[in-house]
Amino acid sequence: MDNLRKEWLLNALLALALFAVPLWAWMANEPFIITLATRIAILAIAGVGLNIALGLGGMVSFGHALYLGIGGYVAGIAAHHAFSGTTVLGLPGTNQMLPIWAMAMALSGLIAGIVGALSLRTSGIFFIMITLAFAQMGFFFTLSWPAYGGEDGLPIFVRNQFPGLNTARPWELFLIAYGVLLASLGVFAMLRAARFGAALMAIRQNPDRAAAIGISPFGVKLVAFVLSGMITGLAGAMMADLTRFVSPAMMAWTMSGELIVIIILGGVGRLFGPVAGAAILVGFEVFFGGVSEHWKLWLGLVLLAVVLFARGGLIGLIAGRAQNV
Amino acid sequence: MSDPVLDLRGLSKSFGALKATDDVSLTLQPGEIHALIGPNGAGKSTLMGLVAGKIAPDAGHVRLDGTEITTLSVAQRARAGLARSFQVSSLIPDYSALRNVMLALQARQGHSYRFLRPVNRDTALREGARAALARVGLGPRASVEAAMLSHGERRLLEIAVALAMAPKCFLLDEPMAGLGSEGTARLVTFLNALKHEAPILLIEHDMDAVFKLADRISVLVYGRIIATGAPADIRANQQVRAAYLGEEAAT
Amino acid sequence: MTLALVLEQLLNGVQFGLMLFLMSAGLTLVFGVMGLINLAHGSLYMIGAFLCAAIAGMTGNFWLGLMAGIAAAAAAGALIEIVVIRRLYARDHLDQVLATFALILILSEGVRMIFGPFPLYLNVPDILRGTVQLGIVDYSFYRLALIGFGLAVAVGLWLLISKTRLGIQIRAGESDREMIAALGVNIRALYTIVFALGAALAGLAGALVGAIQSVQVGMGEPVLILAFVVIVIGGIGSIKGAMVGALLVGVIDTMGRFLLPRIFATFMDTSQAMGVGAALASMLIYLLMALVLIFRPKGLFPAHG
Numbered sequence: 001m002d003n004l005r006k007e008w009l010l011n012a013l014l015a016l017a018l019f020a021v022p023l024w025a026w027m028a029n030e031p032f033i034i035t036l037a038t039r040i041a042i043l044a045i046a047g048v049g050l051n052i053a054l055g056l057g058g059m060v061s062f063g064h065a066l067y068l069g070i071g072g073y074v075a076g077i078a079a080h081h082a083f084s085g086t087t088v089l090g091l092p093g094t095n096q097m098l099p100i101w102a103m104a105m106a107l108s109g110l111i112a113g114i115v116g117a118l119s120l121r122t123s124g125i126f127f128i129m130i131t132l133a134f135a136q137m138g139f140f141f142t143l144s145w146p147a148y149g150g151e152d153g154l155p156i157f158v159r160n161q162f163p164g165l166n167t168a169r170p171w172e173l174f175l176i177a178y179g180v181l182l183a184s185l186g187v188f189a190m191l192r193a194a195r196f197g198a199a200l201m202a203i204r205q206n207p208d209r210a211a212a213i214g215i216s217p218f219g220v221k222l223v224a225f226v227l228s229g230m231i232t233g234l235a236g237a238m239m240a241d242l243t244r245f246v247s248p249a250m251m252a253w254t255m256s257g258e259l260i261v262i263i264i265l266g267g268v269g270r271l272f273g274p275v276a277g278a279a280i281l282v283g284f285e286v287f288f289g290g291v292s293e294h295w296k297l298w299l300g301l302v303l304l305a306v307v308l309f310a311r312g313g314l315i316g317l318i319a320g321r322a323q324n325v
Numbered sequence: 326m327s328d329p330v331l332d333l334r335g336l337s338k339s340f341g342a343l344k345a346t347d348d349v350s351l352t353l354q355p356g357e358i359h360a361l362i363g364p365n366g367a368g369k370s371t372l373m374g375l376v377a378g379k380i381a382p383d384a385g386h387v388r389l390d391g392t393e394i395t396t397l398s399v400a401q402r403a404r405a406g407l408a409r410s411f412q413v414s415s416l417i418p419d420y421s422a423l424r425n426v427m428l429a430l431q432a433r434q435g436h437s438y439r440f441l442r443p444v445n446r447d448t449a450l451r452e453g454a455r456a457a458l459a460r461v462g463l464g465p466r467a468s469v470e471a472a473m474l475s476h477g478e479r480r481l482l483e484i485a486v487a488l489a490m491a492p493k494c495f496l497l498d499e500p501m502a503g504l505g506s507e508g509t510a511r512l513v514t515f516l517n518a519l520k521h522e523a524p525i526l527l528i529e530h531d532m533d534a535v536f537k538l539a540d541r542i543s544v545l546v547y548g549r550i551i552a553t554g555a556p557a558d559i560r561a562n563q564q565v566r567a568a569y570l571g572e573e574a575a576t
Numbered sequence: 577m578t579l580a581l582v583l584e585q586l587l588n589g590v591q592f593g594l595m596l597f598l599m600s601a602g603l604t605l606v607f608g609v610m611g612l613i614n615l616a617h618g619s620l621y622m623i624g625a626f627l628c629a630a631i632a633g634m635t636g637n638f639w640l641g642l643m644a645g646i647a648a649a650a651a652a653g654a655l656i657e658i659v660v661i662r663r664l665y666a667r668d669h670l671d672q673v674l675a676t677f678a679l680i681l682i683l684s685e686g687v688r689m690i691f692g693p694f695p696l697y698l699n700v701p702d703i704l705r706g707t708v709q710l711g712i713v714d715y716s717f718y719r720l721a722l723i724g725f726g727l728a729v730a731v732g733l734w735l736l737i738s739k740t741r742l743g744i745q746i747r748a749g750e751s752d753r754e755m756i757a758a759l760g761v762n763i764r765a766l767y768t769i770v771f772a773l774g775a776a777l778a779g780l781a782g783a784l785v786g787a788i789q790s791v792q793v794g795m796g797e798p799v800l801i802l803a804f805v806v807i808v809i810g811g812i813g814s815i816k817g818a819m820v821g822a823l824l825v826g827v828i829d830t831m832g833r834f835l836l837p838r839i840f841a842t843f844m845d846t847s848q849a850m851g852v853g854a855a856l857a858s859m860l861i862y863l864l865m866a867l868v869l870i871f872r873p874k875g876l877f878p879a880h881g
Contacts, residue, residue: 060670118866122873125613125669129808130869133862136801140858146851193443195431202417202428209415212377213490214403214432223438253801257677264674294689300681307675308663322419 007319011272018275019178026171034170035242036286040278041177042238047262047274048184049231054260055269056192057224058204062128063115063135064259067229069142069251070111071104071236076154076246078103083157097162097176100237108233109226116225120218132253139251153247160241167241177238181275184231189271191227200224201269232259261303267313269322276314328391329354330494330524331407336375336385345371346382347548353494353524358516360527360535363545364568369528370412372545373498376526377409378402390493404435406493410486410500412528414479418472422463422482425471426454429489457489458482461515477508484515495525501534513537536560544568580712585834586827587710591719593826594726598781599803600810600818601733602774608813609749609770610665613672616656616679617778617803618796619687624649624779625786625795626687629696638701642783649779650772652683657771662764680797688793695792698783722784729777730819737815746770750813802829805865811875820876825861832857 018037025033046068053059078100081093094100119130148154165172191197199220203210207217240246249255258281266277284302288295310317329352338346345368353359363369374380376387378399387395394402403409416425427450431437444450458464461481466474474482480500487495500516501509513534516525520540529535535542536556543553546568552559559565603617624645632641656679664672704718737743745761749770782796789795806825810817837853844852868876 054670060673062673118870122869125607125812126808126869126873128613128669128673129804130866132801133805133808133865133869137859137862137866140862141855144851144855144858190443191440193445194441195437195439195444195447198424198428198431198444199437202420205417205419206415208379208399209411209417210428210432211399212403212409212411212415213429213486214400214435215428215437216398216400220437253797257673260670260674261677264670268670294685296681297685297689300678300685303678304660304675304682307671307678308660311671 003320007270007272007315010315010318014272014275014279015182018181018279022171022174026174031170034174036282038170038174038177038242039239040275040282041174041181042235042242043259043262043278043282044275045177045181045184045238046232046235046259047266047278048181048188049228049233049235050259051228051263051269051274052188052191052231053225053228054263055273056197056200056204057221057228059120059221059225060128060260061131061225061228062253062256062260063131063133064229064232065251065253065255066115066135066138067108067112067232068236068239068255068259069138069246069248070108071233071238072240072246072250073142073148073154073236074104074107074233075100075160075237075240076156077148079156079158079160080148080154095158095160097160097167097237097241100160101234104233104237105230108236109230112226112229112233113222116222116229120221120225132256135251135253135256139248139253142248142251149247151248153245153249156240156244156246159244173242177242180234180238184234185271185275187231192271196220196223263313265303265306265313267315267322270313270315273313273315280314327355329388330390331376331526332386332388332391333376334386334388336372336387337383338371338375338380339383344548346375349385349545349548349550351543351550351553353526354540355524356521357540358520358525358527358538360529360539360542361545362529362532362535362542367545368548369545370498371548373409373496373528376496377407403432403490403492406490407496408487408490408492408494408523409496410483410498412498412502414476414483416471416479416482416486419470421468421470422458422474422478422485423451423454423467425482426457426485426489427451429486430454430457433490454489457485460488461485462511476503477505480504480508480512484512488519492523494523495519497525498528499530500527501529501531509534580714582834583711583713584715585830587713587715587723588719589827589830590823591722591726591826592830593823594723594730595781595785596799596802596806596826597726597819597822598729598777598784599799600806600822601730601815602777603803604807604810604813604815604818605746605770606774607807609746610767612661612665613669613676614661614774615673615676615800616683617774618798618800619680619683620649620653620775620778620796621782621799622687622793622796623652623683624782625698625791626691626696626782627779628783629698629786629791630691632698633696638699638787641698642780645783645786646776646779649782650776653775653778654768654772657768661771662767665767684793693793695790696786698786698791700787718787725780725784729780733777733815742766742769802861805861808875809865809868811877814875814877817875817877824864828864829857829861832860836860 018041022034022037050064053061077088078093079095081088082095115134119127122130143151159167161167162176165176167173199215203217203220210217236250262274262277262281265280266273284299288298306313312321331353334350336346336349349372361369371380375382378397386393389405389407394405397405427444430450430453455467458467461484463478463481463485466478471482484500501512504512509531516538539556541553542556542559543550544559544565551568552562552565599621603614606612606614627648628641628645631644632638660675660679664675700718704721706717707714708717708720737746745766749766802825806821807818809824810821836857837850840849840853
């Protein structure tokens with residue numbers, strides 16, 4: 001079986017498993033498992049976002065938790081004002097997911113545009129550090145700004161709503177997350193196959209060549225960075241609704257690190273890399289976390305082994321290296 | 326004389342105390358191959374960088390087809406009609422030969438911000454790229470990744486990419502390097518025909534090829550052009566012989 | 577707000593800056609010589625603090641603890657360089673970030689396994705207790721000693737790099753890696769020594785700061801991020817840049833936290849001013865870093881041209 005086919009089969013298996021396991025849990029009345037699957041799906045969405053910048057564009061953003069946090073705070077703040085019947089900047093709050101998502105994506109995209117425009121003037125370690133610096137600004141801002149809970153965070157008392165579904169039920173919330181995950185994977189696949197993806201991946205491999213044939217690296221990378229921030233921001237809004245809580249921890253640098261880890265464990269630039277990576281990370285936490293309180297030690301060892309010896313992540317291990325032919 | 330396609334006027338560039346390019350002026354006329362030669366360290370790469378837009382000049386102008394392009398970026402100059410090949414093959418390593426050329430076609434159309442339609446189903450792009458590959462004789466190797474091509478094939482792919490850009494002029498930086506005598510001979514024939522599509526500014530170390538191909542030759546020494554003329558004149562020029570050919574003969 | 581209070585804060589800023597310098601010097605050396613981004617540098621700081629606290633607690637002697645902390649950090653540094661880090665020199669930044677992120681997880685959990693989940697406390701040594709009169713300021717003797725330590729190490733490091741054979745090799749390594757190999761320098765050993773030296777400095781900083789903070793798992797990472805801010809501002813690979821950057825960050829951060837809420841209070845409601853001032857103050861150094869990178873993308877003192 002050739003590698004391309006193996007990858008598609010693996011993708012289909014992952015998609016199916018991520019649906020079948022919570023389906024079984026729903027029938028067996030195991031809400032905890034459904035919530036875990038929802039968490040995997042949402043982390044995977046965040047990873048799909050980062051995978052556009054990191055996987056396709058080669059931009060090592062060490063600050064994508066910023067967009068996760070922005071999305072989270074949009075959801076939290078909207079719900080907070082809807083609950084108390086107050087307004088923010090003249091706008092009323094809302095408890096509807098769809099407008100919250102739109103707002104989360106718009107704001108994440110805007111901030112990603114500003115951060116990207118400034119950060120893309122640098123490269124290499126400087127890019128890594130400046131993206132980290134912007135995320136730290138967001139982290140410390142939310143930490144010390146008292147209006148929305150400061151370091152205590154902001155609870156969402158009643159989960160925001162989605163038309164036609166009851167978001168209080170874990171299974172229905174999972175369906176929403178799963179649907180959004182499939183949609184974001186669709187967007188990723190479409191971008192990668194389109195002229196935009198061809199230009200972006202070419203810039204990652206050889207920016208001088210891309211410029212010499214007339215493709216300006218800065219513009220293409222900036223657009224990719226904004227799209228990337230938007231999708232991660234969307235995941236943040238959904239994550240806030242899953243945990244019904246937002247706090248500065250969503251913007252912590254360790255969160256940015258975890259997002260990169262998700263992509264590496266799964267496979268950089270691979271369509272289902274973030275899905276595999278999120279499943280590995282959450283699975284690790286749940287299974288090893290139950291066995292040993294020092295599970296992070298084992299996670300560290302696995303991550304180290306993947307970086308040193310299996311650079312393609314899980315998907316690369318099974319399906320060989322990526323095909324762009 | 327007709328208007329030059331490429332017109333360099335008074336280009337200068339210093340790196341600290343080193344004058345890498347010193348008041349260089351030269352033109353590229355329609356239908357000609359203008360070769361730029363000079364000993365190592367004469368400033369050929371810097372001059373190429375100045376023309377391509379990679380390096381900003383301290384003084385002077387670059388005009389393409391009468392339009393001032395001195396302040397344009399590398400990508401803008403490429404879209405304006407300047408196609409360069411690199412001294413060391415510089416391709417998209419993971420892309421097949423075909424996709425490398427398709428990318429150049431896509432860039433020429435200026436349509437890199439298309440998010441929906443898959444490039445692989447873009448028949449116009451594919452056919453255009455196949456035609457360019459066929460012209461350099463790489464047709465059968467279209468689906469091979471650039472990183473897997475032989476050295477000579479990569480040199481040809483560089484040319485095919487430049488062809489796909491349908492430029493107003495070509496900047497070719499040592500296209501013969503490492504081709505072997507047979508490959509060089511074929512490329513000489515090819516470039517001789519190509520110059521009628523668009524003129525070529527050629528940097529080349531292979532002196533036989535240069536004197537066979539060039540309509541005019543400029544000699545660069547220590548950042549200055551010491552002579553420009555037909556190959557026979559350059560061959561006879563005492564200053565050139567002293568500064569350059571003499572040195573060549575000595576080694 | 578009295579002048580004495582402002583001066584005290586200024587001294588605190590300098591003290592903080594000098595501790596940051598100890599952290600940053602190793603980080604910037606490792607990047608300058610080996611081209612490596614080491615996120616696990618904060619873990620070495622933590623190891624220094626833990627060993628110092630544990631040995632000082634056992635023996636009742638701070639100075640023995642300090643020696644143990646430095647030695648443990650240097651040994652841990654040499655060990656991880658040999659086992660892991662040297663496989664990363666040829667890799668890209670992404671791999672380096674991830675592998676050293678993995679090292680943080682491993683070292684943090686390792687320390688937690690050995691020392692338990694509770695913070696340790698480290699007492700200021702007896703002879704450095706109390707305060708000293710500096711003009712109008714009554715200043716903590718220990719903090720003043722930290723300033724002295726920091727300056728002494730900076731001078732020592734400068735002498736090491738400018739006057740010794742090892743220093744010549746380090747400087748050669750920064751400008752041309754192939755050349756020092758051609759000169760017959762054992763690169764592997766040189767890299768291990770540079771890494772261990774950086775680790776020792778981090779361990780020293782951790783041990784010294786451990787006496788004025790609680791010693792706990794995770795203490796290294798906030799300092800690590802600040803140290804990265806320092807070296808990015810200063811110019812990666814430059815010791816001079818690390819010193820200037822560290823003092824800038826130390827003083828601006830400390831003074832910002834002290835002054836901004838008070839400045840805002842002059843035209844705002846006090847509790848609001850505290851919130852806004854604190855929020856802005858905590859963002860200040862990151863703002864500084866972003867500004868430096870936007871206007872000088874390679875930092876204030878670019879190491880290579």
